[in-house]
Amino acid sequence: MGPQARRACSFFLLLQVLAEPAENSDFYLGGDYLLGGLFTLHANVKTTGQNQLHVPKCEETLGMAATWRLGGTLEPAWAYAVSVRSEKMEHSGRQTERKEPLTFLSEASRPGLSSLFCSCSKYLLSAYSGSTQLPREMQIVGHEAQGSSHLQARMGMMYATSPRITYSAISDQLRNKERFPAMLRTVPSASHHVEAMVQLMLHFHWNWIIVLISNDDYGRDNSQALSTRLARSDICIAFQEVLPTPEPNQSQTPAERERLASILQKLRQSTAHVVVIFSPELSLHNFFREVQLWKFSDIVWIASESWAIDPVLHKKLRGAGTFLGLTVQAVPIPGFSEFRVRRTKTRPPPPNRTTCNQDCDNCLNTTATYSTILTQSGERVVYSVYTAVYAVAHALHRFLRCNQTGCAKVVVYPWQLLKELWNVSFTLQGQKIFFDQQGDVPMSLEIIQWKWDQSQNPFQSIASYYPMLKHLTVTHSVSWHTPDNTVPVSMCSKSCRPGQRKKPVGMHPCCFECLDCLPGTFLNQTADELDCQPCPSYAWSHRNDTSCFKRRLAFLEWHEVPTIMVALLAALGFLSTLSTLVVFWRHSSTPVVRSAGGPMCFLMLALLLLAFAVVPVYVGPPTVLTCLCRQALFTLCFTVCIACITVRSFQIACIFKMARRLPRAYGYWVRYHGAYVSVLLLTALKLAMVLGNVLATTTNPTHRADPEDPTIMILSCHPNYRKTLLFNASLDLLLSMGGFTFAYMGKELPTNYNEAKFITLSMTFSFTSTVSLCTFMSIYEGVLVTIMDLLVTVLNLLAISLGYFGPKCYLILFFPERNTPSYFNSVIQGYTMRRD
Incomplete structure (x- = not known):
C-alpha cells in the first residue's frame, strides 16, 4: 500500500472518533436533509500540544479581525440562507483542517465503519448501503482556504461524486474535472x-x-x-x-x-x-x-x-x-445585516463553560458595534455562501420535483444531487446563477x-x-497617494514617442532604448515595435513618422515657367518653319531653293513642323503613347533633318571636285540620286536604333525618386533614361561632326553655294548642346532632366529652322535679283576663273 493510500486510510480511521452527532450542539436545527457548511471561526491559532488548541481572546486584534469577517458574517449568512436541517461545526485553524469533512462524510456511513480497517474500496461500497435511513449529508459548502478545498475535493473523489461547493477557493486546479469531478464553486477562478x-x-x-x-x-x-x-x-x-x-x-x-x-x-x-x-x-x-x-x-x-x-x-x-x-x-x-445583529441580541447569555463556541459567542455579541466593518469586508463573501446554499436548494428542489403542495420523499444520493447542480439556472438578487463547464459561477x-x-x-x-x-x-477615479494626484509611473523605460522603435536593453522586453525611425521608414506599432518598416516605392515618410504619405508626382505641367518658355520657343519654331515652307513652296523653282536641296528641303521642313507639333507630348504625366512619341517620333525627325544637312554639306563641298576629278563617280551620284539614298540609309539606321531601344527597354511610364527631394516621385518613360538618350544621340553627334567637317571644307565655294558658316553654326550648336545634355544627365537625376531634354531638342530644331533656312528666306524675300539663274552662273564663272 502506497503512502497516499495509507494517508487516506488513516483519515477514514478517524471517522469513528469524529462521527458523534452534534445533537447537543447549540448550533443544532432539525430538518429532513443535512447540508454541510465549513467556515473559519478563528484564526491565528497557536498550538500548545498535539491535540490541544489555544483559542484567542476577542481582544486579540488579529483574532478579532478573523472572527468579525468570517465567524461574524459567513456563518450567519449560512444560517440566514438555509431553510432545511442544519448542523454547524467550527473549523478553528490548521490543526483541525481535516476534521470537518470527515465528520460530515462519516455520519451517513457509521454502520460500515467498524469493518473498514484499511479496505478503502469496501468502505466506498458501504458508504450509502445497508441503511434504512435517508442519506443525511447531501452537500458540503466548503472552506475558503485553498489547501482545505483541495483536501475536500480529493475526499469527494473518494466518495464517488459527492458534490462540494467552495465559496472562496480560486485555484485553477479545481477546474480540472478529471481530478475534481464533484468540485463546484461560486467565485471566479x-x-x-x-x-x-x-x-x-x-x-x-x-x-x-x-x-x-x-x-x-x-x-x-x-x-x-x-x-x-x-x-x-x-x-x-x-x-x-x-x-x-x-x-x-x-x-x-x-x-x-x-x-x-x-x-x-x-x-x-x-x-x-x-x-x-x-x-x-x-x-x-x-x-x-x-x-x-x-x-x-x-x-x-x-x-x-x-x-x-x-x-x-x-x-x-x-x-x-x-x-x-x-x-x-x-x-x-436584503435583511441580512439586521438578521446578524438581531441574532446576537436575542441569543441568551452563554453558560459558564470553556468551549470554543463560548468564546465565539462572546465575539458575536459585539457584531452590532462593528456592523459597518462587517458589511464592507465580510459581506462581499457572504453572497458566495448565499449563492452556494441556494444552488443546493434549487438542485434539491428539482430532484424532489417540489411544487406548491409539497415534495417527493425519495432517497437522494449525492451523485444524484451533483447531476442536478450542474443544471441549475436561477436568478438571485438580480444575478444570473449557473455553473459553467468548469463548475464556476461566472x-x-x-x-x-x-x-x-x-x-x-x-x-x-x-x-x-x-x-x-x-x-x-x-x-x-482613483485617489492616488502622489503629488497632484497623478497616476504613478511604473515603467522600466519610458514610452517611446510616436515614430520611435524600441531597442531592447537587457533581458526584459520592457527595458529598451528609443531610436528614431529614419526618413523613408515608419513604425507600425500594431505589427512590430522593434523595427521600422520601409515605405513602399510610391510613398515616403519623414523622421519619426508612424505612416507613409504618397510622394508628389513630378512631371512637366503647363502652368510651370520652364514649360511655358519651352512652349513659346516651340511655337516660334513652328511658325517660322511654316513661314519658310510657304516661302519655299512659292519659290520652289528658283536657284536658291534648288541650291538648298530642292525637294529635300520640303522633307526637312515637314519633319521640323512635325517635331515642333509634338512638343506637347512632353507636358503632363507620361503615358505609353507619349513615351513612344518621345523615344521614337521626336528623335527620328531630328535625326533625318541632321542627315539631310550633312548630306547637303557633303554634296556642296565635294560636287565640284567630284565632277572634275571623279567624273564617273559623280555620274553615279547624279544618276542614282546619291543624296536621297544616303538620307534613306541614315534614316533606316536611326530607325533600327530606335526600335532596338524600344524593345530593349519599355514604353511604359516608370517612377523614380528625386535624389534631391525624396518626397517627389519623378515620372519618366523608362528607367535607363540616360543610357537611352546617349544611345539615341550617338548617331546625331556623328552626323553633326560630319556636317561641320564638310561645311568647313567648302568654305571657298562661291558665295551663293557657300553655306559653310550657317551649317557650321547649326552643327556646332547641335553637337555642343547634345554633349552638354548628356553631361548634365550623367551628374543630375532630378526633375529638370525632362525639361532640359525638351529644351535642348527644341533649340536644335530652331537652329536648323532659323540657322539653315533663315538666310535663304532672307535672300529670297529681300534680294530677289540674286535669286536668278544668270546671277548664279556669273558667280560660278568667276569662281572657276579664279581657280584656274
Missing part, C-alpha cells in the same frame, strides 16, 4: 482574477511590476498564473520574492526580519512602483509593519482576494501608499481602493471586471 489584474495594469500603463508571494500553494499557483498571462502582454516582472510566513502567534525571528529587510531593500532600489501580493493576510502583518518603518509612500499595492478587504490591515496601513484590491462582486442581501469581480478618510465605506469600488466578456470597466 484564479485565471479571471489574474486577467483582471493585468487589464488594470494595462489601463494605467504599468509594465514594470514586482510580485511578492507566500510560500504555499496559493502564492505559487497564482504567481505562476500571472507569469503565464504576462508572457502574452507587454508587462514585465522586475523581480519576485517569497515572503516569510510566521508561525501563528509567534514573534518574528531574526531570520524572518533579515529576509524582510532584504526584500524591502530591493523594493527601494527598483524602478518599479507597482507591487502585486499573493499571500494570506497572516504573512502580511510583519511585512507591512516593516513597510511603514521604511516609509514607503509612493508604491501602488495590488492586493489579491485573500487580503483585499482585510479591515485590520486597512486600519494599520494609512499613508503607506495606494492600495488597490481585487475582490468578488458586492451584492447586497460572477463579476471588482477592483476596490482602500479609502483612509471614509469610515463608512473604506473599500470603494473603482472598476468592474466581467469574466464572460473579459473586459474591465473603470467606473470611478
